[in-house]
Every structure is written in C-alpha cells, then in structure tokens.
Amino acid sequence: MSLAESIPSRNEVWTVERLVTYTAGYFRQKGVAAFRLEAELLLANALGTDRVGIYGMWQAPVSMRERDVYRELVKRRGLGEPIAYILGRKEFYSLEFVVSRAVLIPRPETEIIVAETVKFIESIESPRLLDVGTGSGCIPVSVLKHNDRATFVAADVSDDALAVCRLNASKHEVDSRLRAISFDMMKPWREQLSDEVFDVIVSNPPYVALSEAHELQVDVKHFEPHEALFSGEDGLSMIRSVVDRAPDFIADGGHLLIEVGEKQSSRVIEYAGRKRAVVHERTINDLAGIPRCLVFRKV
Ligand SMILES: C[S@@+](CC[C@H](N)C(=O)[O-])C[C@H]1O[C@@H](n2cnc3c(N)ncnc32)[C@H](O)[C@@H]1O
Structure with missing residues (x-):
C-alpha cells in the first residue's frame, strides 16, 4: 500500500477510526512495530488532542485541513523519522x-x-x-x-x-x-x-x-x-x-x-x-x- 492509498482521497468522509485503521495498515507494511499506537498518536497530534481524546471522537469526521496535517506527519514516519522527533x-x-x-x-x-x-x-x-x-x-x-x-x-x-x-x-x-x-x-x-x-x-x-x-x-x-x-x-x-x-x-x-x-x-x-x-x-x-x-x- 502506498502513502496515497493509506490516506484516501480528499472528497470522501473519513472518520477517526477509518483514518487510524488505514494508517496502521500503511505503517505495518513499512515495518513500524507499534503501527496502530503510532497511527493513533500522530492523529491525536494532528487533531490537537491525546490518545484518550481521539477515542472520544472515534466516529467523528476529520476535516480536510486536519487530514492534510496528519498526512504530513504520516509521511515523515513512513520515511523512517522516529515518532519522538515528530511529536517533539x-x-x-x-x-x-x-x-x-x-x-x-x-x-x-x-x-x-x-x-x-x-x-x-x-x-x-x-x-x-x-x-x-x-x-x-x-x-x-x-x-x-x-x-x-x-x-x-x-x-x-x-x-x-x-x-x-x-x-x-x-x-x-x-x-x-x-x-x-x-x-x-x-x-x-x-x-x-x-x-x-x-x-x-x-x-x-x-x-x-x-x-x-x-x-x-x-x-x-x-x-x-x-x-x-x-x-x-x-x-x-x-x-x-x-x-x-x-x-x-x-x-x-x-x-x-x-x-x-x-x-x-x-x-x-x-x-x-x-x-x-x-x-x-x-x-x-x-x-x-x-x-x-x-x-x-x-x-
Ligand atoms: C549518547 S548521547 C546521551 C545523551 C543523554 N545523556 C541521554 O542519555 O539520552 C551523548 C551526548 O554526548 C554529547 N557529546 C558528544 N561529544 C561530546 C564531547 N566531546 N564532549 C561533551 N559532550 C559530547 C552529544 O552531544 C550527546 O548529547
């Protein structure tokens, strides 16, 4: 799965759950050991919340602007950058x-x-x-x-x-x-x-x-x-x-x-x-x- 496939097209409705599931799949393929956890942490960061926060909005749609921010974070991780540096x-x-x-x-x-x-x-x-x-x-x-x-x-x-x-x-x-x-x-x-x-x-x-x-x-x-x-x-x-x-x-x-x-x-x-x-x-x-x-x- 490529990154483009991992975060789907801009016009579809994407919930938190769907984005996490897709990204976890992409990270898994890239060899990221904690693929689901990291997908969640990066999405939480893009949404300005924490992991507990995203569980509270599991079925909520994620805006296009937030998805763009998330896509950049996912891209960096996909290129091998450690999550600690991405999250700071x-x-x-x-x-x-x-x-x-x-x-x-x-x-x-x-x-x-x-x-x-x-x-x-x-x-x-x-x-x-x-x-x-x-x-x-x-x-x-x-x-x-x-x-x-x-x-x-x-x-x-x-x-x-x-x-x-x-x-x-x-x-x-x-x-x-x-x-x-x-x-x-x-x-x-x-x-x-x-x-x-x-x-x-x-x-x-x-x-x-x-x-x-x-x-x-x-x-x-x-x-x-x-x-x-x-x-x-x-x-x-x-x-x-x-x-x-x-x-x-x-x-x-x-x-x-x-x-x-x-x-x-x-x-x-x-x-x-x-x-x-x-x-x-x-x-x-x-x-x-x-x-x-x-x-x-x-x-
Ligand atoms: C292995 S890191 C350890 C950092 C931190 N103490 C830790 O445990 O996470 C080694 C540190 O030594 C510093 N360092 C490298 N060469 C040095 C030198 N000649 N004199 C003093 N510090 C140096 C590096 O900048 C780096 O911050």
Missing part, C-alpha cells in the same frame, strides 16, 4: 521530555543510571553531580525530580542540545538546581570545571564504533545526531576520556556511573583497572540482559 517529546523515567533532532532520543536502558544515582545520593546531605554528554538532560532532570537537595552540572559539547536540556529543566521546575555548560569531554576538564568536586559523575557518552555504523537501524543512523552516537573506530574514545579524567573531579568514596554498549563492558572495566583511580563495584544489566551500566568508586 519522549517519556523517560515516567517524565515527559522535549526532544529535537539536536539530541539523542532518551532510551529506557539509560533509566538504570538514574535509578542507581538516586540510591547513591539518598544519604548525602547536599549531593553535587555532573552529567557528561547530557543531551536532552534526561538523566539530571530525572534525578533532580527525585532528590530536592541535589544540584547538577549538565555538560555537553552541543549548544543546541544544551538549549533542549535547559528547556527540560524549566519544564520540570528543576532549573534553579541545574547548570547547563558547554563542555568538551575530550579536552582537559580542569579548564572547563575549575576545581569543582562531585559526589557522583554520570555519563552516557557516544559509544558506537564507526566501524559498526552499518549495523545501526536506519531511523537511528539517518535521524539521530551523529555526534551523540559515534566515538572513534572502536567506539571507546569518549568512554576512555571519561575514565581518564573523571576521577580527579570525584570526592573520595564518590561514584562514577557509565553506560556502555553491548560487548564493551569487559574492555572498559579492564581499562579502568589499569588506571587504578577508581575500582569497579558492579555491572548492571539492562532488561535484555546486556551489561549496560558500570559502577565505579573513587579510591
């Missing part, structure tokens, strides 16, 4: 985050870092934290929402990403405790952070190997920012930089939490072991059983 939002740690193509779409596996960090800082009176490569700010904003004594420095090399991070911090009313700074993790940190010390440093840095670019899904490769994905030939350049530089900025007994890619954990643990500035405490697997979050303690 993504849920993470039960909070809604603004996203744009300047930031990586927050992933469920990154919620592990948030959950662990919240536990680490529970007993600290005024926890100070740093997020290296903050993107949308999903990690610091979620942590700050769960600890009202904490403060966060959210660092990223991309000014456009920092703008999204600031937007999310104000949306969730934690902006007074989050400082978003322009920062390059590959350059010396001292000049960029001066003598600040943190109880916890977290990072979900870019970790895809350039040599594995061809293995990425099309929607990731064509739509997500390459600067948020790739990290040198073996994918470990940025992780190595964090392991090398972060310990100097962690208080004694403080923690470093790093998200790693599939098959990277043992190499990173071994690298950190050789450096001796931190000890590996544990590794947490994601729901697919992949070692995902490495926890180190400053010695």
Whole structure:
C-alpha cells in the first residue's frame, strides 16, 4: 500500500477510526512495530488532542485541513523519522521530555543510571553531580525530580542540545538546581570545571564504533545526531576520556556511573583497572540482559 492509498482521497468522509485503521495498515507494511499506537498518536497530534481524546471522537469526521496535517506527519514516519522527533517529546523515567533532532532520543536502558544515582545520593546531605554528554538532560532532570537537595552540572559539547536540556529543566521546575555548560569531554576538564568536586559523575557518552555504523537501524543512523552516537573506530574514545579524567573531579568514596554498549563492558572495566583511580563495584544489566551500566568508586 502506498502513502496515497493509506490516506484516501480528499472528497470522501473519513472518520477517526477509518483514518487510524488505514494508517496502521500503511505503517505495518513499512515495518513500524507499534503501527496502530503510532497511527493513533500522530492523529491525536494532528487533531490537537491525546490518545484518550481521539477515542472520544472515534466516529467523528476529520476535516480536510486536519487530514492534510496528519498526512504530513504520516509521511515523515513512513520515511523512517522516529515518532519522538515528530511529536517533539519522549517519556523517560515516567517524565515527559522535549526532544529535537539536536539530541539523542532518551532510551529506557539509560533509566538504570538514574535509578542507581538516586540510591547513591539518598544519604548525602547536599549531593553535587555532573552529567557528561547530557543531551536532552534526561538523566539530571530525572534525578533532580527525585532528590530536592541535589544540584547538577549538565555538560555537553552541543549548544543546541544544551538549549533542549535547559528547556527540560524549566519544564520540570528543576532549573534553579541545574547548570547547563558547554563542555568538551575530550579536552582537559580542569579548564572547563575549575576545581569543582562531585559526589557522583554520570555519563552516557557516544559509544558506537564507526566501524559498526552499518549495523545501526536506519531511523537511528539517518535521524539521530551523529555526534551523540559515534566515538572513534572502536567506539571507546569518549568512554576512555571519561575514565581518564573523571576521577580527579570525584570526592573520595564518590561514584562514577557509565553506560556502555553491548560487548564493551569487559574492555572498559579492564581499562579502568589499569588506571587504578577508581575500582569497579558492579555491572548492571539492562532488561535484555546486556551489561549496560558500570559502577565505579573513587579510591
Ligand atoms: C549518547 S548521547 C546521551 C545523551 C543523554 N545523556 C541521554 O542519555 O539520552 C551523548 C551526548 O554526548 C554529547 N557529546 C558528544 N561529544 C561530546 C564531547 N566531546 N564532549 C561533551 N559532550 C559530547 C552529544 O552531544 C550527546 O548529547
């Protein structure tokens, strides 16, 4: 079925139900896993409502103007653009985050870092934290929402990403405790952070190997920012930089939490072991059983 067939001719009467059914069929054919859900979410967006809203107007006709808006959204999705970018939002740690193509779409596996960090800082009176490569700010904003004594420095090399991070911090009313700074993790940190010390440093840095670019899904490769994905030939350049530089900025007994890619954990643990500035405490697997979050303690 082509897109033209999926959203039928302008003169017919099209109800919400009929449009959803047609579009779901089109998305299914295009390989969209959640084809019906996404058809509903996009139509809700075109109609200025939410999913519950469209159920209340299931048999109502959709105007030609609204169908034109919907058609554009469906077209973008059909071309592979992730729905989070089309809608401009993504849920993470039960909070809604603004996203744009300047930031990586927050992933469920990154919620592990948030959950662990919240536990680490529970007993600290005024926890100070740093997020290296903050993107949308999903990690610091979620942590700050769960600890009202904490403060966060959210660092990223991309000014456009920092703008999204600031937007999310104000949306969730934690902006007074989050400082978003322009920062390059590959350059010396001292000049960029001066003598600040943190109880916890977290990072979900870019970790895809350039040599594995061809293995990425099309929607990731064509739509997500390459600067948020790739990290040198073996994918470990940025992780190595964090392991090398972060310990100097962690208080004694403080923690470093790093998200790693599939098959990277043992190499990173071994690298950190050789450096001796931190000890590996544990590794947490994601729901697919992949070692995902490495926890180190400053010695
Ligand atoms: C994998 S994304 C993670 C974003 C966010 N923390 C998350 O978990 O969704 C990595 C982030 O690192 C940033 N980044 C890439 N190179 C960087 C560098 N040299 N210094 C600082 N940040 C960098 C990217 O702009 C991107 O926002």
